[in-house]
Amino acid sequence: MPLPTVILPGYFASASEYRDLEQSLQQLGIAATTVPIRQQDWFPTLGGRSVVPILRKIDQAVKQQLEKHNTSQINLIGHSAGGWIARIYLGEKPYTIHGDVSDDSVGLWNAHSYISTLVTLGTPHMSQERWTKRNLDFVNDNYPGAFHQDVNYICVAGKAIYGKRRLGSWLAYNSYKLTCGEGNCWGDGITPIPAAHLAGATNITIDEVLHSPRRKGIWYGSPEVREAWVKCLG
Numbered sequence: 001m002p003l004p005t006v007i008l009p010g011y012f013a014s015a016s017e018y019r020d021l022e023q024s025l026q027q028l029g030i031a032a033t034t035v036p037i038r039q040q041d042w043f044p045t046l047g048g049r050s051v052v053p054i055l056r057k058i059d060q061a062v063k064q065q066l067e068k069h070n071t072s073q074i075n076l077i078g079h080s081a082g083g084w085i086a087r088i089y090l091g092e093k094p095y096t097i098h099g100d101v102s103d104d105s106v107g108l109w110n111a112h113s114y115i116s117t118l119v120t121l122g123t124p125h126m127s128q129e130r131w132t133k134r135n136l137d138f139v140n141d142n143y144p145g146a147f148h149q150d151v152n153y154i155c156v157a158g159k160a161i162y163g164k165r166r167l168g169s170w171l172a173y174n175s176y177k178l179t180c181g182e183g184n185c186w187g188d189g190i191t192p193i194p195a196a197h198l199a200g201a202t203n204i205t206i207d208e209v210l211h212s213p214r215r216k217g218i219w220y221g222s223p224e225v226r227e228a229w230v231k232c233l234g
Helices: 017-026 040-050 052-067 081-090 130-142 171-179 221-231
Strands: 005-008 032-034 076-079 115-121 152-159 202-207
Touching: 005 017, 005 052, 005 081, 017 032, 017 221, 040 052, 040 130, 052 081, 052 115, 076 081, 081 115, 081 130, 115 171, 152 221, 202 221
Parallel strands: 005 032, 005 076, 076 115, 115 152, 152 202
Antiparallel strands: none
């Protein structure tokens, strides 16, 4: 019997955008739910500020599923920024770099014992962009790679658009360059492949996969794609 699974939306995305993914997992016999985030819940995090408001919502959703299903562990799926925010949630180090919580705040981190498998979908696990670099430096300095040995890390990248400084791929080029420092590379149109993978994780790259469910075309949660990573869930 697959473990219950919690989906964490990407940056500035709402839970409603992941309803199809949630329902498709349920049809496979996986008790899936999405962290009930609304777009306005991201407002306090703008400009590279603290993601504590999101951590609170993750913890509430995880604890509800643990209690509801009388289990000691769940799976966590993080799309885009949701993947690196999930890594903060798993880690032991107090996330106090923004001064908005105390070292002994309960339920905002040190949750790796609750998580069997962490799947990250198109997550930028690094950044050169000044607004996000502080948060991601905290993650990577404290929890490099597939840090927790008791967690199964699955990192999924899309190979759909090659970044070039020309019409049609300029957005991808700029996004890749701001993320990994190199614009001329493959990625999902937002996250370059090198940034979507972690050392020590099970790293998967899927052709023709675009970053977001908002765009036309195939994304990480599309039926023809998800089999590649759903089979890795505990």
